[in-house]
Amino acid sequence: MTRSTYSANHPYCDQTNLYTPLRFPELASAIAHINEEHYDELIGFLTAFTALSSEDIAEATVQLVDIYAEVIVLQVQPTDAKKTSTQSSDQTFFIPFTAPITQFSDLNTQYILLKQKADKKLGKKTIKLTTQTFVVQDSYKVSQNMLRLELTGPNINTSYKNAIPVDEAGYAYLFDLAHNFTSTKGGDTTLTRAHCYYTLRKAWQASDGVRAWVDVFLHGDTPGGDWARSLQAGDTVISKREFPEKTAHLQDGQALLIADETSMPTVARLLELWENPIAPLVVCVTQKAADQAYFDEIKMMADRTDTAFTLLPVVTGQVNSGKALATLIDDILGKYLTTHPLQIDKVWGAMEAGTAKALRGLIQQRLGLERSDSVIKVYWRHD
């Protein structure tokens, strides 16, 4: 059981004396990253491990302020309106890890364990640290630069631990690139990265097991692309970690989906499984016009929505990253909304880190949504 300890204002200083400070140089950027990219998980920790009500949490700003060897430290600041109405003050919570951190790499494991525990308590799907083996059946291009790997995996009736979800969009696997990697360039090539996330584009039960598609966008000579290109029928592929995408908020209301080349597989599956009666607006950004063809075959189920989805293709002619792309997406959206007055209630998107960061602010300004109604994820980072 995870018990959080709580202290208001000044006792915070006293309580930190109980814990071991961490001196890793990477700690400050890890804390900033968690605050920026994993805010909803911090909310999950507070909901699962403290007595705070969802209302208190929703009306506060939550921040990860420190990490000690034994605990994470969360600060909860009521918004100004709440402060004046109930005189509440800032609160600090110390949420313990399962085991103390001794080296920086332990932080990742301990954080995942904490998340698993919180999700279990809240009845939510969670990240899994499971090794899964697939066998390559085929690989072929589905647009100019999108390579589809067709894989077989363990049977659908297998244990929960190894089950492949057939009805989830954006379910991602962390693939081990070093396993079975043979360089197509000749000679010894060392991989500059050992793992890479790719989404389960689609999975279904076939007579010989579960079939799965994984679509890898090829953007030059990179470890992920080289790995995917080198795979041959009969090769095994291993994944080490899996996690569900945050899409539950898209069940109702007018949704806006924003894809770049790496998140087209998630958006395609979202559309195929769409159950919200209102069809979404989809912005799809690619460098090349030819890659927009990825959406040509995608259909929503006719009996579930009244209309087809609307696709706004954005072809940039360059690598899709950074703040400028966020401004471009926001401008295109602004223009569309002046000619097609829509009230957008929900947003899901995934893209490059700099674009995601800037777009979160622009979308917030334009649409004024609650934090939980807009999920803009980082799928990759530009060097």
Ligand SMILES: Cc1cc2nc3c(=O)[nH]c(=O)nc-3n(C[C@H](O)[C@H](O)[C@H](O)COP(=O)(O)OP(=O)(O)OC[C@H]3O[C@@H](n4cnc5c(N)ncnc54)[C@H](O)[C@@H]3O)c2cc1C
């Ligand atoms: C949850 C999740 C799901 C994902 N699902 C998919 C998926 O289904 N299909 C998919 O293709 N990708 C997907 N991605 C993105 C993929 O993991 C990254 O693009 C990854 O960085 C690719 O690794 P790489 O070895 O090709 O390039 P890296 O080693 O990351 O980078 C090498 C160079 O390529 C540049 N680069 C990296 N990615 C891109 C890009 N997309 N466009 C242009 N330049 C780039 C980098 O800036 C760097 O200069 C997903 C990511 C996450 C987090």
